Amino acid sequence: xxxxxxxxxxxxxxxxxxxxxxxxxxxxxxxxxxxxxxxxxxxxxxxxxxxxxxxxxxxxxxxxxxxxxxxxxxxxxxxxxxxxxxxxxxxxxxxxxxxxxxxxxxxxxxxxxxxxxxxxxxxxxxxxxxxxxxxxxxxxxxxxxxxxxxxxxxxxxxxxxxxxxxxxxxxxxxxxxxxxxxxxxxxxxxxxxxxxxxxxxxxxxxxxxxxxxxxxxxxxxxxxxxxxxxxxxxxxxxxxxxxxxxxxxxxxxxxxxxxxxxxxxxxxxxxxxxxxxxxxxxxxxxxxxxxxxxxxxxxxxxxxxxxxxx
Numbered sequence: 001x002x003x004x005x006x007x008x009x010x011x012x013x014x015x016x017x018x019x020x021x022x023x024x025x026x027x028x029x030x031x032x033x034x035x036x037x038x039x040x041x042x043x044x045x046x047x048x049x050x051x052x053x054x055x056x057x058x059x060x061x062x063x064x065x066x067x068x069x070x071x072x073x074x075x076x077x078x079x080x081x082x083x084x085x086x087x088x089x090x091x092x093x094x095x096x097x098x099x100x101x102x103x104x105x106x107x108x109x110x111x112x113x114x115x116x117x118x119x120x121x122x123x124x125x126x127x128x129x130x131x132x133x134x135x136x137x138x139x140x141x142x143x144x145x146x147x148x149x150x151x152x153x154x155x156x157x158x159x160x161x162x163x164x165x166x167x168x169x170x171x172x173x174x175x176x177x178x179x180x181x182x183x184x185x186x187x188x189x190x191x192x193x194x195x196x197x198x199x200x201x202x203x204x205x206x207x208x209x210x211x212x213x214x215x216x217x218x219x220x221x222x223x224x225x226x227x228x229x230x231x232x233x234x235x236x237x238x239x240x241x242x243x244x245x246x247x248x249x250x251x252x253x254x255x256x257x258x259x260x261x262x263x264x265x266x267x268x269x270x271x272x273x274x275x276x277x278x279x280x281x282x283x284x285x286x287x288x289x290x291x292x293x294x295x296x297x298x299x300x301x302x303x304x305x306x307x308x309x310x
Contacts, residue, residue: 016047016090019067025060025096026050033082033308036074036093038138040229041276042082043308045091048074052096054111054195057166061193064090065168072307073193075113075140079147079232083278085309094142097195102126107161109198112142116149119199124213129204130159132212136220138232142194147303148182151216152237157182161200167192185236185303225263228271234285235268235300243300244268250291257283282306 013029020027031048034040051057064071070089074080094113100122103109108128110119119141120134133154137144144156145163162176172195181188220226235243247253247267255262259276262284263269270284285302293299 012046015067019063019069020047020049023049023056023059023063025052025056031091033074033077033086033091037077037080037082037231038229039077039081039231039272039276039281041084041272041278041281043084043086043278045072045087046089048091048093050093050096054097054164054166054172057092057097057193057195058170058172060092061166061168062170073142075143076115076138078138078143079304081231081278081281081304081306083282083306083308083310087308092193094140103198106201106203107198108201109196110141111196112140112145112194114141115139116141116144120213123199123201124206124209127203127206127209128201129209130201131199132209132216135213136216141197145194145197146187146189147185148187149185155182157187159199159201161198163189163194163198164196165190165192166195223266225265225269225271228263228273230263230269230271231281231304233268233303234270235288236303238298238300241298242268246292246296246298246300247288250288250295252288252291255284255287257281257287260284262288278306278308279310 016029028048031045033042033045049060051060071092072087073092075094097111097113100108100110100114100119106128108123116134116137116139120131123131133151137149148156150156160177162174164172165175166172175190237243244267252262253267254264258280259273260280261271261273263271270281289300
């Protein structure tokens with residue numbers, strides 16, 4: 001059995017070496033994913049690739065298309081739960097695609113791997129309003145677009161102008177916001193990988209922008225368990241209510257499963273108290289869904305994305 005597993009790993013490694021021969025980006029085999037996620041858990045990726053430019057990304061997608069290898073795009077790793085068996089195929093990490101630039105008097109363009117809070121600060125430093133809400137949202141620009149990240153009353157779609165998408169056919173194209181169907185914490189994106197996004201903002205007094213950002217950060221510190229690794233909001237808020245309120249009302253605050261725990265501070269957060277596994281987090285997620293449904297007749301919809309092998 002052990003020899004069979006080792007042989008498969010060697011064959012897989014050889015396949016990846018052939019697919020990525022001459023590729024300019026960095027390639028790591030059997031790379032642990034946990035350090036790249038906000039929850040700090042999850043098994044390894046068969047391969048992880050770090051494109052250093054948009055042209056590298058186009059090259060990468062063409063190679064993956066030719067070889068029929070599955071891939072998963074990873075940004076900041078927030079709102080993401082990687083199963084303990086890791087991710088099959090190739091994980092594309094966007095950390096090098098992090099450039100932010102101004103675009104006209106009230107616009108910004110950011111590559112997909114740029115941290116969303118960094119973009120918020122970049123805008124504030126230039127007296128541009130509209131992205132203050134992003135200062136407390138972990139993750140990257142690409143992830144924020146894909147999930148239509150936001151806070152109550154404000155979301156990414158409201159300030160997005162367009163995205164640039166790299167596809168598996170080797171093309172790069174602009175997609176205006178009007179061609180994307182946005183929903184609550186969702187976006188129906190065309191097939192491909194978001195490599196950049198442009199935002200349309202509004203000039204505003206620096207003091208006003210600064211005050212709003214400080215207020216949002218203070219509220220985040222008061223409401224969220226920032227001292228422990230977590231996946232962010234586990235569930236979407238049902239219409240007219242809050243997932244955290246329902247979870248707490250169901251008596252689940254503080255419930256534990258192994259090293260995972262429903263936060264004492266906010267019911268819609270699951271924290272890693274140390275040595276948590278994806279299995280233990282998923283057990284809590286299922287317990288929450290069943291208990292809230294039994295108590296209130298509401299089946300909570302996960303906001304966290306679960307990927308990988310069990």
